[in-house]
Amino acid sequence: MRLSYVCEGQQKELGRQQAPGSCPYCGGKVEAMDVEVQSKLCFLPMCFQIKRKYFCTLCSRRLEILYD
Numbered sequence: 001m002r003l004s005y006v007c008e009g010q011q012k013e014l015g016r017q018q019a020p021g022s023c024p025y026c027g028g029k030v031e032a033m034d035v036e037v038q039s040k041l042c043f044l045p046m047c048f049q050i051k052r053k054y055f056c057t058l059c060s061r062r063l064e065i066l067y068d
């Protein structure tokens, strides 16, 4: 497990959309979610980042998109 999660503060969901491809674990549909992450670092009190995360809508696994 990586420690990067510690730096992540509150997340605000910006939107979801259907992503191409299917879940490698269960074959379910993949959904892309854009989130605004508010990082809380001592030297940077507020830092907003937009991240796109992929989830399986069936088994809720966090997925990474891999390009062949």
Ligand SMILES: [Zn+2]
Binding pocket: 023, 024, 025, 026, 027, 028, 056, 057, 058, 059, 060, 061
């Ligand atoms: Zn799945």
